[in-house]
Amino acid sequence: MSKVLVIGCGNVGSVGLHKMAQHPKTFSEIHMVGRTIKKCENVRDSIKEKTNGKVNLQIHPGNVRDNAFFSELIKKIQPALIINFGSTYDDLVVMDACLEHNVNYIDTACYEDPEKYGFSYELQLAKNEEFQKKNLLAIVGAGFDPGVTNIFSAYARDYLFDSIDTIDILDCNGGSKNEEIKFAPNFDPEMNLRELILPIKFWKDGAWQKRGRLIDEDAVFFDFDFPETGVFTPYLMYHEELETIPTHIPELKRARFWMTFSKSYLTYLRILYEVGLVRIDTIDYNGTAVIPVRFLKMLLPKAEDFNKTYIGKTNIGNIISGTKDGKKKVIYIYNVCDHAEAFKETGGNAVGYTAAVPAVVCAKLMLEGQWHGTGVKNAEDKLLDSKIFLEELAKNGLGWSVQTLKDLPEALKKDY
Amino acid sequence: MSKVLVIGCGNVGSVGLHKMAQHPKTFSEIHMVGRTIKKCENVRDSIKEKTNGKVNLQIHPGNVRDNAFFSELIKKIQPALIINFGSTYDDLVVMDACLEHNVNYIDTACYEDPEKYGFSYELQLAKNEEFQKKNLLAIVGAGFDPGVTNIFSAYARDYLFDSIDTIDILDCNGGSKNEEIKFAPNFDPEMNLRELILPIKFWKDGAWQKRGRLIDEDAVFFDFDFPETGVFTPYLMYHEELETIPTHIPELKRARFWMTFSKSYLTYLRILYEVGLVRIDTIDYNGTAVIPVRFLKMLLPKAEDFNKTYIGKTNIGNIISGTKDGKKKVIYIYNVCDHAEAFKETGGNAVGYTAAVPAVVCAKLMLEGQWHGTGVKNAEDKLLDSKIFLEELAKNGLGWSVQTLKDLPEALKKDY
Numbered sequence: 103m104s105k106v107l108v109i110g111c112g113n114v115g116s117v118g119l120h121k122m123a124q125h126p127k128t129f130s131e132i133h134m135v136g137r138t139i140k141k142c143e144n145v146r147d148s149i150k151e152k153t154n155g156k157v158n159l160q161i162h163p164g165n166v167r168d169n170a171f172f173s174e175l176i177k178k179i180q181p182a183l184i185i186n187f188g189s190t191y192d193d194l195v196v197m198d199a200c201l202e203h204n205v206n207y208i209d210t211a212c213y214e215d216p217e218k219y220g221f222s223y224e225l226q227l228a229k230n231e232e233f234q235k236k237n238l239l240a241i242v243g244a245g246f247d248p249g250v251t252n253i254f255s256a257y258a259r260d261y262l263f264d265s266i267d268t269i270d271i272l273d274c275n276g277g278s279k280n281e282e283i284k285f286a287p288n289f290d291p292e293m294n295l296r297e298l299i300l301p302i303k304f305w306k307d308g309a310w311q312k313r314g315r316l317i318d319e320d321a322v323f324f325d326f327d328f329p330e331t332g333v334f335t336p337y338l339m340y341h342e343e344l345e346t347i348p349t350h351i352p353e354l355k356r357a358r359f360w361m362t363f364s365k366s367y368l369t370y371l372r373i374l375y376e377v378g379l380v381r382i383d384t385i386d387y388n389g390t391a392v393i394p395v396r397f398l399k400m401l402l403p404k405a406e407d408f409n410k411t412y413i414g415k416t417n418i419g420n421i422i423s424g425t426k427d428g429k430k431k432v433i434y435i436y437n438v439c440d441h442a443e444a445f446k447e448t449g450g451n452a453v454g455y456t457a458a459v460p461a462v463v464c465a466k467l468m469l470e471g472q473w474h475g476t477g478v479k480n481a482e483d484k485l486l487d488s489k490i491f492l493e494e495l496a497k498n499g500l501g502w503s504v505q506t507l508k509d510l511p512e513a514l515k516k517d518y
Numbered sequence: 519m520s521k522v523l524v525i526g527c528g529n530v531g532s533v534g535l536h537k538m539a540q541h542p543k544t545f546s547e548i549h550m551v552g553r554t555i556k557k558c559e560n561v562r563d564s565i566k567e568k569t570n571g572k573v574n575l576q577i578h579p580g581n582v583r584d585n586a587f588f589s590e591l592i593k594k595i596q597p598a599l600i601i602n603f604g605s606t607y608d609d610l611v612v613m614d615a616c617l618e619h620n621v622n623y624i625d626t627a628c629y630e631d632p633e634k635y636g637f638s639y640e641l642q643l644a645k646n647e648e649f650q651k652k653n654l655l656a657i658v659g660a661g662f663d664p665g666v667t668n669i670f671s672a673y674a675r676d677y678l679f680d681s682i683d684t685i686d687i688l689d690c691n692g693g694s695k696n697e698e699i700k701f702a703p704n705f706d707p708e709m710n711l712r713e714l715i716l717p718i719k720f721w722k723d724g725a726w727q728k729r730g731r732l733i734d735e736d737a738v739f740f741d742f743d744f745p746e747t748g749v750f751t752p753y754l755m756y757h758e759e760l761e762t763i764p765t766h767i768p769e770l771k772r773a774r775f776w777m778t779f780s781k782s783y784l785t786y787l788r789i790l791y792e793v794g795l796v797r798i799d800t801i802d803y804n805g806t807a808v809i810p811v812r813f814l815k816m817l818l819p820k821a822e823d824f825n826k827t828y829i830g831k832t833n834i835g836n837i838i839s840g841t842k843d844g845k846k847k848v849i850y851i852y853n854v855c856d857h858a859e860a861f862k863e864t865g866g867n868a869v870g871y872t873a874a875v876p877a878v879v880c881a882k883l884m885l886e887g888q889w890h891g892t893g894v895k896n897a898e899d900k901l902l903d904s905k906i907f908l909e910e911l912a913k914n915g916l917g918w919s920v921q922t923l924k925d926l927p928e929a930l931k932k933d934y
Contacts, residue, residue, distance in 0.1 A: 284792040284793075285789070285792065285793060369785065369789065370789050370793070373701070373785065373786050373789045373790070374789070374793065376700040376701065377700075377701060377786070377790065377795075377814070377817055377818065378817035378818075379793075379795070379817065381817075385813070385816050385817065386816075387803075387806070387808055387812075387813055387816065390803070390806040390808070392803055392806070392808060392813060394813075394817060396803075397801070397803055397808060397810075397813060398793070400801050400802075400803065401793055401794035401795065401797075401801065401810060402793065402794075
């Protein structure tokens, strides 16, 4: 029996709220705060209908960056936990509010500074001692990737291997939107485009190796047949997980992240970048400061424009090599999620579903006392048992498989 | 000895002003009105330097759409002629001001309504009787294309053929910008992009034939070796000339317009169009109405960003087939213009040079009494002798050649 306060009710938040509503014993009182009241009401109404009127979310319209409003709201509700499905720009202010009002915290993606490209857990992890002192737990980056991919790594470390050599995380969106949708990023276009133009790096022998950018002509890619999903083309890129996994698996020799794109998608990305539409500085438009990437976001299709007809699957997982009982071992641990099924259950697509459900599972384990501890933790922290998480995850719509491979796929043997 | 008032001092206006300054006897007093005073001052200073201080333009900062200001300015200056190198959106208001204050008028491109895609001379030609009544002459669309390409057609009609069957206008920009410039439209990006996404049509046997759009996968193109310029790829499109040439050459069986593009250029165009960046409606950006194509224009490189290192040539001309003295005849009449030479002479590139110089030649012929008449005329009007125009054009930096061809090029024999 716990009160939770949820921030954000977009494609991710909406799924999270639907999923929480399926566990009324754990999430006995769900409050939501969002800037767009209509979106909040739609989610509330959908949940009311799906639970036959049993679950009634409480909506609090407002902006968490409005400190007076947000502080007052937390005081009034006194939640046990705040789950932040909102903008990663707000991660730090929400964590500070948690510290001020003694509330536990979960988010699904790493903090970003709106005025700089790039992301890092550094400023969030710097609050570790403060959370410990207050006997509070914050789990940061608890979506799918980052999140479950970190926990897949922890599970391999703690249950499947004696020692891990390499981790390759493969994120495949094998979905097909209707033909009128020419270009739509997988999630919030502003956050997604900021991420996709970053310099690429991967972890190798204790240091970062740089490898150009996704939009370069010599970007590194290979074709791969994803189980239950099909053949797609993963490209080497940098992603949140890579920042923290090497800390938690110190013997790791190499860690990389790959995401699938079509040639067409990367052409859009390159052209929008080259024209200046991924810029985050301001342009003077007849006296108004306009940020190009935010203006672009307004032109691009929203999840609600294509979710209804979105078909196909996502497949996200880790190919991990190492040693067990003195023998070489290679495994592939992954989840497959279906866009149409996710939509039917929650109104979100598989990208939203895979990002939101893990955070809800974290919240459930935390509120039920199965995960405990204090401080600011990444999902692969030894403190948080990976096995009970993965068992609970499977019960909540995100099943996973472990395949033992004879060897690393040829393309992953190379260093690039 | 005439006073002229010039509107606009961008890439086209700047060239026109430099060229006028070379004829101080004809253009004895040059006034310019522009919204960006810095641009006007740069042009004035450049001309002062190039004429050893002999020509001193008079700058009048302001907007011609500000009726009180513009009316007062015309009354004060009492020009014999207004040359409009400014936005085509302003063509009608400037023509109305000419009628009100008894001033002759020249522009380089057809009127466009900012709130609608497309262009037409209709509303300008509708002022014909009013100009006639006031004993004034207005020449509309007197750049290169439209403009010289219309006059090439008139010259063929009046001097080279007894009867014309087909006209294919070929506009090739064979220029190379420096490598950092990934995408820059040939002229004002807003006007250029609006034009390039229009439905394509051409004139055939007395009716318009439609042929999709430039951004379609099945756009019609062929490779062509342009004299002195090189092999480039002209694509079928719709252009201003096509609206009026059939009126002035009634026996014409087919009239088409072709412009060269690289595959890369068309990919940019298609993607910017598909993302919505060529839209002309308004988007609400945090309470400010932003027009996508105008915002895009602010991000794209300006002529001043690449003119200094712009090399290569433009080649614009007409391939015309018909009959002379009972025999089939095919000619190719064209001009070649060099970007670097145009820049050296005027600070503008060949696109600006070819657009501006013809209007200055029209103005010269008009002010010197070699072209006379009243009403609103297109450049191919029988009233305006094409031969004296083309002779004067050659003396002003835009030489032209006539080649007799054995036959139409294979690609132009087809109807598509």
